[in-house]
Amino acid sequence: MHEKITVTVDDAHLGQVADLADQLSSAGMDVEQVLGEVGIITGSAPSETRAALKGLAGVSAVESENSFQLPPSDSEVQ
Amino acid sequence: MTSVNIGGSGGPEAGLSDQTGEFTGRYLVVFSDEVQGDAGATNATMQSVAGISNMASTLDFAGGAADPDATGDAEAMLFAELGVAIVSAESAGVGAVGALNADPRILSIEPERILYAIEDHPLSLEYVRGYRDAVANLYEQLSGGCETGTEAGIAAALADNAGLTWGLQATRASTSPRTGVDIRLAVLDTGFDLAHADFLGRPVLSQSFVAGQAVQDGHGHGTHCVGTSCGPKSPAGGGRRYGVATDAGILVGKVLSDQGAGSDSNILAGISWAIANGANVISMSLGANVQQVSKAYETVGRRALQAGSLIVAAAGNNAGRAAGNNGFVGIPANSPSIMAVAAVDSDFRIANFSARSNSVTGGKIDIAGPGVAVYSSWPMQVAPNRYHTISGTSMATPHVAGLAALLSEATGARGAQLWAKLTQTARPLRLSSADVGAGLAQAPQE
Secondary structure (H helix, E strand, C coil): CEEEEEEEECHHHHHHHHHHHHHHHHCCCEEEEEECCCCEEEEEEEHHHHHHHHHCCCEEEEEECCEEECCCCCCCEC | CCCCCECCCCCCCCCCEECCEEEEEEEEEEECCCCCCCHHHHHHHHHHHHCCCCEEEHHHCHHHCCCHHHCCCCCEEEECCCCEEEECCCCCCHHHHHHHHHCCCEEEEEEEECCCCHHHCCCCHHHHHHHHHHHHHHHHHHCCCCCCCCCCCCCCCCCCCCCECHHHHHCCHHHCCCCCCCCEEEEEECCECCCCHHHCCCCEEEEECCCCCCCECCCCHHHHHHHHHHCCCCCCCCCCECCCCCCCEEEEEECCCCCCEEEHHHHHHHHHHHHHCCCCEEEECCCECCCCCCHHHHHHHHHHHHCCCEEEEECCCCCEHHHCECCCCCECCCCCCCEEEEEECCCCCECCCCCCCCCCCCCCCCEEEECCCEEEECCCCCCCCCEEEEECHHHHHHHHHHHHHHHHHHHCCCHHHHHHHHHHHCECCCCCHHHHCCCECCCCCC
C-alpha cells in the first residue's frame, strides 16, 4: 500500500539533499518535496520499500506522515 | 576580561559574620576561561601569583568527588570541572590576595560563605510558624476575608479593560518599550485575513502551502494568532490592544486549510520557508495527539535553532482537568528542540484543556502563556467578524511568540539563547512545572 512518508536527512548529508532525493526516488519513493533548508524530503512510497529507504546512506529516519485537525471555526476552545 | 571583585575589605576573619552571612575564612578563586580546564595552567597560575604549590584537585579523586579528609595539608583545593579553587586563609594572606586580584587569569576572589541546609536554619520552626500565621491573619484582614486560592499575594485576577487585553497586562507586554521592530515572526496556521482593517498598510510576507487554497483565512484561527503575536498598538477598529509585538515583521505561512486540516508535508514546508525568509520566531498553534517524538520535527527544531529561529508550539488541548484527565503534550511540541506552551487563565490557574508534560524526553511543558478568553483579530468575513474571543493553547502560543520577538529585540538573543532568555525571565506561578514549565512568559521592561 502506498503511504505518505517524511524522510529526515542526517547532518552529514545536509549538503547532498537533492542527490539523496534522487536515490530515494530510485528506491521506490514518489518524492513530492525536497526541503533543503531543513533537510527533509516528503512524498509517498509502498510500505514494502520502507526498509530499503531507511537503509540509504544519509537517511536518519523514515516516518509515516501525521495529520493535524483544528476544531471547527465556531468552537470556544481551539 | 571582567574586572576582579573581592568581597569585603581586607578579607573577613574566620567564623565572623556580617549582615550577608558567615564566612569560613577561606577564599573562592574563580579562574578565567583561558586557564579553566587546563590543570597545568591553573597550577601555574596559583604557583606564580600566590606561591601555592601543593594544590589538590578533584581530578585526583575517583569520579571527581573530592574527599576533604584526604586532601591532607594541601593549601588549596581545585574543582577542576568548575574552574574554581578554594584557598585556605593562611595561604591567601592579604598579599597573596592582592596578587591574585591583579592577575588576568583570575576572574574573581570571594570569601567562602557558610551555607545551611534548610533543616539547619537558625530560625526555629515555631518562630516561622508564628510568622506565617501572623502574615495569613494580616492578609485575611486586608483582603476582607476573600481568599481566591490562586495567586493571592502575587497578583489579583486580571480582566480586559478599555485599552488592553488581560494577556497583555499579565505578560507586561503593555508596559514594554520593545515592539519587535526588526524581528521577523512567522505564524504557520490557517493563513490570515490580508484585508483586515487593523493591519492595513502593514507589510505581510505570505505563502500558502495548502494545495488549491489561497493565504486568505477562511477559518479564523490563523488571523487570531497573527493578531495576538503581531497586532497593532492602536487597532483601527478602535477597540483594545491585543497584539504583543506591534512592529514585528509578519510572515504568514498557510499550512492548515480553511477547514483546519494539515499534514507534516505542509507544516515542514512552512517551517523551511520561514527559516529561509529569516524568521527569528516561528509560532505554531497546531498539534497531533501523538506521544512519541517525531524525528522529523525534532531534527527540524534543532536545525531551526542553529539557524537562529526559535519554534514555539501549542502543548495541546487534550486535557479535561475537571474530569481528572491531564492530557499530554503531542507532536510537534513534544520535540526537545521545540518550545511547548501551556495555557493559563486570567486568575493564573491552569486551563481545563491545557495538556500536561508527557513522559517522553522533550515531552515537557516549557512555558505558559495567556490562553483563556483571549480577544484578538478575526477575519472580517468570518462570523463573528473582525474580532473574536476564544481559548486554547493555540492562543497562549502566539503570546509567547510575540514575547520572544520583544526579548530578541531587547537582548539580541537568537535561537537557543532566546529560548534561555524566555524561560529565565518567565514569572513563576504557584502551579506544577509539569503544567506550566518555567512559568508565565514575560516581556522585557527595558
